[in-house]
Amino acid sequence: MFENTLDNYAHNNKLRGTNVYFKVLFALLTMIVSLISTSPIVPIVITFLMSFLIIFKAKIPWKFYLKFLAIPFIFGFLTFIFMAFFFGVGDTIYEFNIFNLAITVDGFNLGLLVFARIMGGFSCMAFLALTTPMTELFSVLETFKIPKIVLEIAMMMYRFIFVFLDEALNMYHAQQTRLGYHSMRSSYKSLGILASNLFIRTWIKGERAYISMESRGYNGSLHINSYQDGIGTKNMLLLFSFEALMVLGVYLSGNFRFI
Template sequence: MHSMFENTLDNYAHSNGLRETNTLFKVIFAIATMLVSLASTSPIVPLLITLVISFLLIFQAKIPWKFYLKFLAVPFFFGFLTFIFMALFFGVGAHILDLGIFNLAVTQDGFNRGLLLFSRVLGGFTCMAFLALTIPMTELFSELERFKIPQIVMELAMLMYRYIFLFLDEGINMYHAQETRLGYSSLKKSFKSMGMLGSNLFIRTWIKGEQAHIAMESRCYDGSIKTMKEPESMRTIGARNLVLLTLFEVGLVIGLYFTGNFTLF
């Protein structure tokens, strides 16, 4: 049984507003944009990429904004925590904010480094979200084969994609089962329920994974997952799309050049 989250991702990947756009074009666009984001030495370009990709997903791909914000919440929280730690513990130079406790202070270097890392996290993740929400996974892996990625890496990625959702699905089912039995009705019961959930989740997921593997072997799985869709040719992208893609990426690179030394402090 597929998890609700996996079904939602697959549904959007198959029915979004950019579904008919050339798959190879979307892959090249997302990967090239992500590389620009990672290469940026200032937070401006990655944050601009975040806004552009978010606009495309919400207004062009028609992904519901509430779902997209939930999808973005985890990397945002992770990036924000990283920003806080970098600002407080990994900076040198002048202080821009003294907290007054435990000699903690926000330094210029730490703040700027943390903000840059935070913007890179958001920029990179939104590019990955663009791939996940506009391209079905089978088509995505089929297109990635043209980049000469080793077959074993592709197989592992596809299996990991499936098993991650097995893990989430089992965790959600166990949580709902505990909730219906009032397992979270008090703080004491909540700690006990979470402990039981954590101790049993790995075992239950392992069993589910074994069952999934047995089911695959019964359907003639031999270590290689075949996809029905053939990789698309570069010619199918079209001259207009290639020109737009080139102009956009060149514009981002120019932005890198002019904002390379930008800092807030």
């Protein structure tokens, strides 16, 4: 159910040892290029490139990645449909006989551009999330002078997400061994019991985790280890060469429209 979480893959992938500053800059700069593109060509290329790196270089299972990509894809596709019908003027591509709905050329191109930007931006964030542990990202944020209190709250929230998932998994397996999900009726009943008790048990486990932290010297401040080396001249040249190529693609494809 929750065995293969995003955090597991972030700690166990083939790009785990790549410099974290390089990955952060690569993901953020590429996402910015995707967002400033006035044509869907470059964001689509970025989506496929990031997907290639995630699946074939980082060795993230493609089934997990597609599930991870499903929600933004559905959201982006619905946005594309909505904008194709209700935004834009100009020539009509297809007209329906219901409620005078019609797909215009401008609406279609605008919707496709927004869809491509959503997928391009999310694939960049997916690359960062699936190849870089959060502890390393927190160390990068500390380097960028993010307020310490913000980082500590984020770290605690991140930790308790997994406390929540672990407790839910234990309760689910306990119910499963007692045939709690052998029928539709029992499944609804077991799910209701799990939901009603999960918050209380997670709260108790969180309190125990806090007591454990205090017993180990926690004084209200968490120390973040920063052990990353510099990006290096070679990686910087490679990074900016790639981004310059993407910016050139944005310039050359600026007026491109599918219809």
